[in-house]
Amino acid sequence: MERPIPQDVASLLIKSRSAVVLSLINAALVATVVSDGLGQTTMALWLGGSALIFAVVGAFAYRAGPPKVPRITPRVLRGLHVGAIAMALPWGVLCILALSLGGPAEQVVAMVVCAGTMAGSALVLLRVIRVAATFYLAMLLPCAAACLAANADHLWPIPVSLSLFGVYLLAAANTAGTKARERDISAADARRTVVELETAYETISKLAFFDITTDLPNRKGFVQRMDDLMEGGEDARPAFALFMLDLDRFKNVNDTLGHHVGDRLLAIVAERLRSQIDDDDMLARLGGDEFAVLVTSAHTPEALEALALKLVTCLNSPATIGSHEVYPGTSIGGARYPDDAGDSGDLMKHADIALHRAKESGRGCFVLFDESIRGEIARRDWIESELKTALASGQLRVAYQPKYDLLTGEVLGAEALVRWTHPLEGPIEPGEFLSVAAERGLIYRVTCSIVTEIARDLAAWRREGVDIGKIAMNLHPLDLKSPTDLLASLDSFAADGLDPRALILEVTEGCIVGRGMDCTPMLLDELSERGFEISLDDFGTGYASLSHLFKMPIREIKVDRSFIRGLTRSTTDRAVVSATVEIARELDLQVVAEGVETIEQVEALRALGVHSAQGFFWSGPISPREFEHIARIGTALEPSRSAKAG
């Protein structure tokens, strides 16, 4: 016997309403039929009592039943049993009256009526079988008691056969009740599944368009809103602006205080920004520490600038998270629709470029996209496409800037510097095309092309038997971000039978620290194990901590030319160079001064104990053939002031 479920009790209560009415009719009929044999007064009393009981039970069933969903508490179950006993009682009394006062005709009527009531009640109570059992017991026990009291053997078949009939009915009702329950359960399951699926769908749609950390629309939701705005027919198209924001110090917070503080900071930033914008403007988190605002409330550059200032200012005050005080800070780039772009993709790209400009200008700046930026984009697009042609047709060359021993004047080697002479445009600055290559994913191909050039020149010099010393090659931070590509391009160097020890790899502090540079120490170890020497370029211009830097397998430091420039005038620059020499001596590293242009600088460097240098004083970057010539002479005690060509 299974525990009843609410649907079982609900079905019982509904059916019991009609059962009460039927029982009343039945009782009235029976009373009429047997009143001659059992006495009219007796039957009138019986009918009156029965009607009262049925009415009370009916009222309870009506009040407790649907549309209320009954909860299955012990009290409810008790109530059901009491109701069943009450409903059975009149029929039990009828049995007693028929067996004790009536003749065979009344007894047969009582037996048939009881059997019929049992069958009928089985239909009503089939889903709560224990209540059906109570009902039968409440009817049969008085019947059996009456038999006992009458002490008449011929009466015993009545309760016995009713009991057998009852057992049979209980078994059949139980089977039917179980099936009905299963049907209800699976229907409820199906309904629950539908509700769960609907909830899941809502959550998924919310997650697809919302960011749960800040409860703001995400990139997808934001772009969709922008597209919707842009799609409103030609006339209805509203003018609006897009702001892109990038938090200044979020990475630091995440790295040093943990992700939970980072997440909290994002939520605080979202709240502050929301409080500054108009209700019609839309704020979104695009991902990481990037936010965006779709501005419909301001249009002129002046109004946009004023809004941007409000946003920058609201993120300048510290946020308290637990025991920490965090300064979020932001830079903002903006672009306007339809003035600056015709679709959401271009609008975001242009706002992003403006954001980069803003970050370059320093923290907390706002830059609005304008014609000069558009001209710059066109130039970069052109460089990208021309650079691809240049890479495919082998237009990139390498120039070598000799490196000298400051004491002996001996040529120690050279730094290889990439050169690109465009067939129509002429020479293009490495700084310019390398930055386009970095932005457009072409660094790997540039590096491969440089390694190939250097390997070819080295192979030629080896064949000719010229000792050119070591060649230093510059690595881009992106080279170190894709170790597999870098190792593959350097493999080609070794495959040409060249000794890795002939190559120095110059890395900057920016290559070693910063976003996504976690694997760099391992990569540098691997490179150094392969025999390549590592040199730290532009030393003094980065922000890396010395202890961090010198855990790397670095063999050489190149003092940035900004310190060499002021060497003879600025005591600070002199102090930096002197301290660098000290550190290098302690750690057994080579020091190279770069950008040496005057004899005074040469002498100052010698006095400070720097042993090697390069610069226009001796030679700018020159062609492989010119460098070979210099290397063959071997020394430059009389510096060549003429060789300054790039």
Ligand code: C2E
């Ligand atoms: P860098 O590695 O610091 O290279 C030295 C730069 O200083 C070169 O500029 C060189 O021409 C210039 N220079 C050399 N001596 C003097 C001097 O006495 N005075 C002055 N004022 N400048 C001097 P370049 O060739 O324009 O290269 C600029 C930067 O571009 C390089 O800075 C380097 O970061 C990058 N670069 C150049 N070639 C490559 C390359 O093949 N691969 C990579 N990844 N980057 C390169």
Ligand code: CA
């Ligand atoms: Ca360099």
Ligand code: CA
């Ligand atoms: Ca340098």
